[in-house]
Amino acid sequence: MSxxxxxxxxxxxxxxxxxxxxxxxxxxxxxxxxxxxAIVTASTEGIGYAIAERLAQxxxxxxxxxxxxxxxxxxxxxxxxQGLDVIxxxxxxxxxxxxxxxxxxxxxxxxxxxxxxSNAGTNPVMxxxxxxxxxxxxxxxxxxxxxxxxxxKEVVPHLEKRxxxxxxxxxxxxxxxxxxxxxxxxxxxxxxVMLLNIVATxxxxxxxxxx
Numbered sequence: 001m002s003x004x005x006x007x008x009x010x011x012x013x014x015x016x017x018x019x020x021x022x023x024x025x026x027x028x029x030x031x032x033x034x035x036x037x038a039i040v041t042a043s044t045e046g047i048g049y050a051i052a053e054r055l056a057q058x059x060x061x062x063x064x065x066x067x068x069x070x071x072x073x074x075x076x077x078x079x080x081x082q083g084l085d086v087i088x089x090x091x092x093x094x095x096x097x098x099x100x101x102x103x104x105x106x107x108x109x110x111x112x113x114x115x116x117x118s119n120a121g122t123n124p125v126m127x128x129x130x131x132x133x134x135x136x137x138x139x140x141x142x143x144x145x146x147x148x149x150x151x152x153k154e155v156v157p158h159l160e161k162r163x164x165x166x167x168x169x170x171x172x173x174x175x176x177x178x179x180x181x182x183x184x185x186x187x188x189x190x191x192x193v194m195l196l197n198i199v200a201t202x203x204x205x206x207x208x209x210x211x
Contacts, residue, residue, distance in 0.1 A: 034059030036165075038115035039106060041065050041093050041151070044075035047170060048119040055117075056084035061110050065091040065102060093120045093147035103154055113158040114165040118148040121170070121189075129183035137184060144188040145195060152199055169196045 033055060043052040044066040056062040056079060064075045069090045076088030087109060091102040106113055122143045125136040148169055159165035175190030 029054070029057035031059035033115075036060045036114040037063075037106065037110045037112055038117065039063045039065065039102070039113060039155070040117040040119060041091065042120040043117075044068070044071040048117070049075060051117055051119065051170075052086065053079060053082075053084070055115065056086050057082075060115065061085045061087075063087055063089050063102070063106050063110070065089045067092045093118075093151060094142045096150070099147075099151055099154055103158070107158065112162050113155055114162055115168070116152065116155045116159075116165070117168045117170065118151060119170040120144070120147055123185040125184070126181045127183075128181065129187070132184055140184050140188050144185075145191050148192060149195060149199075167196075167199070169193075171196075 036059070038052075038055045038060045040048055040052040040055070040062060042048045043064040049064070052062045052064045052075075062079070062085065064072060064079065064086060065088065066072050066075070067090065072088035072090050076086050079086040087105075089102050089105050091098045093099060103113070120143055122140060124139055125132055152167055155167070159167075169192045171192045172186075172189045174186045175193060177186075179186070
């Protein structure tokens with residue numbers, strides 16, 4: 001699937017505010033995000049990779065990240081081979097030390113943060129909710145919801161230092177159209193929508209666009 005088609009699918013799932021929206025909504029790359037620094041979690045393949053690619057095409061300095069070092073290296077190499085300004089960082093978003101190291105690397109190498117795209121998610125089980133073991137509940141919650149909240153909490157002070165920025169949570173239409181299996185995945189996907197609504201109304205943050 002092309003980058004444009006993938007981003008179009010994402011746009012149908014979730015509305016994104018300007019200037020990130022304008023970056024994602026047109027097939028013609030611009031330099032709208034020149035001088036901006038973006039972190040995209042779980043971005044070595046799929047939707048995350050497509051988002052990272054497009055943000056970089058539109059001028060942002062982008063950090064791609066994932067749990068697996070080899071995938072991070074490969075994704076960063078693929079993007080830099082296009083002449084894009086991209087670095088890679090290994091990060092398990094469910095681990096506090098990894099999140100702290102990710103943010104430190106970005107600040108040390110790129111000087112600040114303007115955009116956070118929280119794309120990390122997992123779905124280790126495919127079964128009705130009443131058959132789902134507790135450990136699966138914990139794992140999906142930790143990765144799909146809690147990590148997004150904690151990373152947001154850690155990134156916002158850096159957005160404020162630069163006068164505000166944009167935070168994007170990648171959710172799924174699955175949160176609105178549950179199917180007979182993967183009930184927990186659907187539940188936690190809709191939970192991220194509520195989380196972003198709560199964060200967006202928080203008066204303590206100067207992040208301009210939380211979507």
